[in-house]
Amino acid sequence: MPSFDSQRIKLMDTVSVNPPRAIIGDTGIIIKDQSSFYYNQHDNASFSSCLSCSSSNSNGTVKSSGPKHIPFVDILSVRYINENNESLLEAGSSTVTSDEPDVEVVFVRQKGKTLVPTPIILSIDTLGHDDVVQEIWRLSYQGTKPRKSILVLVNPHGGKGKAINSFLTQSKPVLIGAQASVEVRHTQYYQHATDIARTLNIDKYDIIACASGDGVPHEVLNGFYQRSDRAEAFNKITITQLPCGSGNAMSESCHGTNNPSFAALSLLKSSTVNLDLMACTQGDKTYVSFLSQTVGVIADSDIGTEALRWLGPSRFELGVAYKVLSRSRYPCDISVKYAAKSKNELRQHFDEHSTIVSTKDIQITEDTYNLKYDPNGPIPDDWEEIDKDLSENLGIFYTGKMPYIAKDVQFFPAALPNDGTFDLVITDARTSIARMAPTLLSLDQGSHVLQPEVQHSKIIAYRLTPKQQHGYLSVDGESYPFETIQVEILPGAAKTLLRNGTYVETNFY
Ligand SMILES: Nc1ncnc2c1ncn2[C@@H]1O[C@H](COP(=O)(O)OP(=O)(O)OP(=O)(O)O)[C@@H](O)[C@H]1O
Structure with missing residues (x-):
């Protein structure tokens, strides 16, 4: 593997006779003077996608109007450079004496559907800062570590x-x-x-x-x-x-x-945030799940249609539609430890927990992974068995910890990263097609959970035993043995990255 330095994006042939002058503003770098800024129009990493060009000369360089403001959120890196466009550190000097040192700022700009790193050379007014490069790094990576x-x-x-x-x-x-x-x-x-x-x-x-x-x-x-x-x-x-x-x-x-x-x-x-995991036990094996477990229509349509993989994601939608229309049922025994059973209780739980943005570093210890419920013992007294009338006629059984299960599908719109619960969605296979259709059609909006046909709860643990011989159990989209599974939440057991310290907003807010 090449070293980091040799992979470093090439500084384009920017002609920085007089790099544009800039200052550090509240939300980004403000470029004050763009008249002397040129770039090479033949360079792959050119600004052509993002900057409007005002004129072109005979040697191929284009005079550009340049960006006026580079938000800190778009800044990837910054370094001092000398008149030969070399890093001062690489050139063996780390002393910056000028009041307006030349720096190279690499930021992202959108080219088509992709963000492309784009370098620009600027003469930055120090405005009293001892080290403007350090200051730009700090402002560009607030709440997170640069150069990871x-x-x-x-x-x-x-x-x-x-x-x-x-x-x-x-x-x-x-x-x-x-x-x-x-x-x-x-x-x-x-x-x-x-x-x-x-x-x-x-x-x-x-x-x-x-x-x-x-x-x-x-x-x-x-x-x-x-x-x-x-x-x-x-x-x-x-x-x-x-x-x-x-x-x-x-x-x-x-x-x-x-x-x-x-x-x-x-x-x-993004900020590092603790994420609840779900400990899943089957027999004497325990593994962790971060996304979902499902039995019934969804598992059948995902794993049960592997042979139709060439159809791409549409095989999943076709599978769901087929199973719902044919009213396939998946009898199971299910017992649940609820955190918020009814939709009103769930709304209250969500309102209380969704405003807490936990970016503080919660220490994970070995105790975090201790199971509270014996997976092979009797069902605890404070768990509730799901009514047989429903569990014998299960259509969808789907538990989840993240709001989106696919692009534009907010299956668990009330999921929160570290509220110590996970979401349960259950449907009855006997529900009429006329009533199920609007439910399925509202998955993109996440409003299916509000439909009366859908049971939606916040839970802490459950045990599920399939009553059929054959079927599919999917954990995080992977196939697991179709047998008894007991699952309980492991609060804050892993760390992940979340924009603004929380999940992407859903329509449940
Ligand atoms: N080199 C490999 N050969 C075979 N399987 C692999 C290889 N690398 C990873 N896998 C398996 O591929 C599976 C799916 O991986 P992943 O979820 O990353 O891909 P995906 O594009 O979403 O695929 P899928 O459509 O199968 O879910 C995982 O079970 C993983 O173990």
Whole structure:
């Protein structure tokens, strides 16, 4: 792998005879004078997509009107440079004497649908700051660490084989532009990410970024969970996703996008937040889930239609529609420990917890992973059995911890990152098609949970035993044995990155 320096994005042939003068403003860098700013129009990383050009001369350089304001949120990196456009540090000098030193600022601009790192040379008025470069770094990375050390796990099969290209062309340039230390590994077999996470030297990295669908983060979390020093690993390393797979619920919910370049910027700028996990036990095996567990229509339509994978995401919608229309039912025994059972109680819980933005570092200890409920013992007295009339006629059983399960599908619009609960959605297979249709059609808005046909609760734990011989149980989109499962919340058991310290807003707010 090339070193970080050799990967560094090339400073374009900017002619900085007189770099534009700029000052540090409240929300970004304000460029005062753009008349002397030129750039090379033939450079790949040119400003052509974003700046309006006013004139062109014979040697190919274009006089540009340039940006007037570069918001701190868009700034990736900054460094002092000398008259030869070399970094002062690289040129062996770290002394800045000028009142208006030349600096190179790398920021993101949108080119088509992608964010592209774009360098600009500016002469910045120090306005009394001892070190303007340090000051710009500070303002550009408030609440988070700059120059992060990131291990990227790319699933070469993810996103129908497009993951590597998506990562290389869209995410990586943004991370490199931010002077992050980026180590890339390709997963080579099913559950390789679990093996990597279980044996990783945790001192080397701040973040594991899964350039994949939701399967690889599921594996990384389980690799950590299997470590003897798991509390240390979960405390030390933040786990996030760069959306390069077919199902990117983690990025949709945490970064608010399924675009790998926007997610990379979000990764750089977001706060680290504790995330509740769900401990799932089957027999003597316990694993962790960050997204969902499902039995019934949704599991059948996701895992049960693997053979129709060539249809892409539409196989899922077709599967759901078919199963609902045919009123498929999935009898189970289900007992639940509720946190907020009725819709009114749930609304109250949501209103109380959604305003608490927890960006403080909550220490994870080994106790965090102690199960409170014996998965193989009798059902505790304070759990409630779901009425047999409903559980014998189950249509959808779906529990979730993140609001978006796919682009534009807010299946769990009331999900919160660390409220110590997860959401349960249940439907009755006998519900008439006329009444189910509006429910399914309102998934994009998340308003299905308000329909009377849908039971929606906040829960702490449950046990589910399927009564059929064959069927599908999906955990975070992966297939698990179709047998009894007991699940309980593990409050704040992992760390992830969230824009503004919370999930993307849904229509439930
Ligand atoms: N090199 C590999 N060969 C085979 N399987 C792999 C490889 N790398 C990762 N996997 C498996 O691919 C599965 C799906 O991964 P992921 O969620 O990242 O992709 P995806 O594009 O969303 O795919 P899917 O549509 O299958 O969910 C995971 O179970 C993971 O173990």
